[in-house]
Amino acid sequence: MVLIKISGLCQKYGGRTVLNNINMAIEKGEVFALIGPTGAGKTTLLRLMGFLEAPTTGEIYFDGADISVAKRVKLEVRRRIAFVLQKPVVFNMSIYDNIACGLKWRGKKHPEIEAKISHLLEVVGLSALRHKNARTLSGGEAQRVAIARALAVEPEVLLLDEPTANLDPVSTAKIEQLVSHAVRLKMTVIMTTHDMSQGQRLANRIGVLVNGEMLQVGNSSQIFASPRNKKVAELVGVENIIDGVVTSNEEKAVTIDIGGAIIEAISDLSVGEEICACVRPEDITLTLSKTPSSARNSFSGKIVRVISIGPLMRVQIDCGFPLVALVTTKSAEELGLKSGRRVCASFKATGIHVVKKEERI
Ligand SMILES: Nc1ncnc2c1ncn2[C@@H]1O[C@H](COP(=O)(O)OP(=O)(O)OP(=O)(O)O)[C@@H](O)[C@H]1O
Ligand SMILES: [Mg+2]
Structure with a gap:
C-alpha cells in the first residue's frame, strides 16, 4: 500500500533547481534509502516528505490526502511523522527528559511516560546513563537519544537524515539495530545515507538521487547489479x-x-x-x-x-x-x-x- 506519493516535485532556491521533477512512491512499512553525493538534494527531499517546507511545484500525498489543501490536515499528518536531523539536536537536560519531551508535549501521564522511556532506554542501550546530561554525550550516543525521542511518540513514518554520518562501526551498528527495531514496530522508515553498503543492508528499496534528479529506484540488487547509467554505476561503486x-x-x-x-x-x-x-x-x-x-x-x-x-x-x-x-x-x-x-x-x-x-x- 502506498503511504506517500510524490508527483512532479520540484524545489528551487533563489532560482536554482535543487530537485527536478521527482516522481516516486513510498510503500507502507518499507525502509527506503535515498543515496546520492553531497548536495544531491537528499535532505531537501526528506524535508519535503516531512512537510517541513513546501515544494516550489508538485504534490505530495500522504495516505491519499493532498497535504497542501488544508492546514488542519497538514498538522494531523505532521504528528504521524518524526524527523531526526542530520546533526541530532539534544536539549540541555537529562537523557531521560530528552526522550520524554515528545510525550510530555502530547500530554501523556507520568506512569505511561516512565514505562515507555525505560523500555526505550533499554532499546537504545542508554539505561545506565538515564540521568546524564545529553549535551555531554558522544555523537553516536546523541544520535541514539534523538532516535529514541522520535520512536517514543510512535510515529508511522520515521525520517532519518544521515543517521550514521561520522560514526564509528560500533555506533553505526547500534543505530542500524534501532532502524530494524522501528521496522518491527511497523514504522515506515525513509533515510538518507552516503553509505552504499548501509543502503544494501537496511533498505527494501533504494532511490539514487544525483544533482536533484532521481536516476533510479529499485531494490538493492537491481541498483547494484544493474545500474541504469554511468552516474549510478559510479555512485554504487x-x-x-x-x-x-x-x-x-x-x-x-x-x-x-x-x-x-x-x-x-x-x-x-x-x-x-x-x-x-x-x-x-x-x-x-x-x-x-x-x-x-x-x-x-x-x-x-x-x-x-x-x-x-x-x-x-x-x-x-x-x-x-x-x-x-x-x-x-x-x-x-x-x-x-x-x-x-x-x-x-x-x-x-x-x-x-x-x-x-x-x-x-
Ligand atoms: N534553504 C536553502 N536555501 C538555499 N539553498 C539550499 C537550501 N537548502 C538546501 N540548499 C541547497 O540545495 C542543494 C541540496 O542540498 P541538500 O542539503 O538537500 O543536499 P544533500 O544531498 O542532503 O547533501 P549532503 O549529502 O551534503 O547532506 C545544495 O546545493 C544546498 O546548498
Ligand atoms: Mg543532507
Whole structure:
C-alpha cells in the first residue's frame, strides 16, 4: 500500500533547481534509502516528505490526502511523522527528559511516560546513563537519544537524515539495530545515507538521487547489479566502467569500440549509442598467457598494483585502459601475480552490464 506519493516535485532556491521533477512512491512499512553525493538534494527531499517546507511545484500525498489543501490536515499528518536531523539536536537536560519531551508535549501521564522511556532506554542501550546530561554525550550516543525521542511518540513514518554520518562501526551498528527495531514496530522508515553498503543492508528499496534528479529506484540488487547509467554505476561503486560506442548489434550480440580495442557484450542498445561497459572485478579471470577459453574478451596488460583484502587479492591492471580484477589469494600465489608482471584478463560477453552513458527514468 502506498503511504506517500510524490508527483512532479520540484524545489528551487533563489532560482536554482535543487530537485527536478521527482516522481516516486513510498510503500507502507518499507525502509527506503535515498543515496546520492553531497548536495544531491537528499535532505531537501526528506524535508519535503516531512512537510517541513513546501515544494516550489508538485504534490505530495500522504495516505491519499493532498497535504497542501488544508492546514488542519497538514498538522494531523505532521504528528504521524518524526524527523531526526542530520546533526541530532539534544536539549540541555537529562537523557531521560530528552526522550520524554515528545510525550510530555502530547500530554501523556507520568506512569505511561516512565514505562515507555525505560523500555526505550533499554532499546537504545542508554539505561545506565538515564540521568546524564545529553549535551555531554558522544555523537553516536546523541544520535541514539534523538532516535529514541522520535520512536517514543510512535510515529508511522520515521525520517532519518544521515543517521550514521561520522560514526564509528560500533555506533553505526547500534543505530542500524534501532532502524530494524522501528521496522518491527511497523514504522515506515525513509533515510538518507552516503553509505552504499548501509543502503544494501537496511533498505527494501533504494532511490539514487544525483544533482536533484532521481536516476533510479529499485531494490538493492537491481541498483547494484544493474545500474541504469554511468552516474549510478559510479555512485554504487562499480569498479570497472569502460566508456565506448556500440559499433554493431546482431540480435543483441554487440561489439563496443572502447578506443582502439573491442569488447563483445550482450545488449539491446543500438549502433552509435555512447555506452559504458560495467565489468565486475570478480568476473575477470587472470592467466599468464592467452588461453583458448569461452570468454569473448581477452586483453593483455601489465599489473600495476596488487592489494590483499582478506582471502582475496585486488589486482589493478593496465590493459591500455584500467581494469581491476579480484582473485583468490591462492590463485594469485599460484600465478605469481605482482606488479610489473604481464597477464591476460578475460571476461565473458554475458558478464558485462552495458548501460547508457546518460539516461533518466
Ligand atoms: N534553504 C536553502 N536555501 C538555499 N539553498 C539550499 C537550501 N537548502 C538546501 N540548499 C541547497 O540545495 C542543494 C541540496 O542540498 P541538500 O542539503 O538537500 O543536499 P544533500 O544531498 O542532503 O547533501 P549532503 O549529502 O551534503 O547532506 C545544495 O546545493 C544546498 O546548498
Ligand atoms: Mg543532507
